């Protein structure tokens with residue numbers, strides 16, 4: 001899709017994930033820095049992201065929110081960057097670890113930063129298990145897959 005890429009962000013935010021991806025993709029983009037309590041909550045930005053959160057991008061007519069979704073969108077939109085495996089086991093790993101980062105890793109690290117500890121009898125409800133399990137998982141199969149390339 002043709003069209004300008006507009007990147008809505010704040011420097012102290014998950015927008016750093018998208019900034020990294022935009023640099024990897026290598027396409028020109030325009031950055032709009034939003035303020036947490038004013039411009040991010042304004043009706044004009046809520047039309048982009050009703051959550052009033054960053055990051056988000058607009059690319060032509062397409063609006064994408066959620067850091068992982070933005071990364072996946074950009075990988076698809078600019079295949080010449082070679083960031084989205086076309087098919088097979090490499091694509092399976094791509095999906096697996098993309099969703100692992102957006103789900104278990106995000107939840108475990110956020111809960112840890114907030115000091116949240118689930119009551120032992122409810123711990124099985126946590127999709128990530130424990131932060132230690134998440135980190136062990138990243139250190140194990142993920143690392144082996146990276147080294148196999």
Ligand SMILES: N[C@@H](CCC(=O)N[C@@H](CS)C(=O)NCC(=O)O)C(=O)O
Pocket residue numbers: 012013014015036040052053054055065066067068
């Ligand atoms: N699930 C979203 C999280 C977005 C998010 O929570 N962004 C924070 C900054 S890192 C934000 O905009 N907070 C402002 C607010 O909630 O008022 C993503 O992965 O992009």
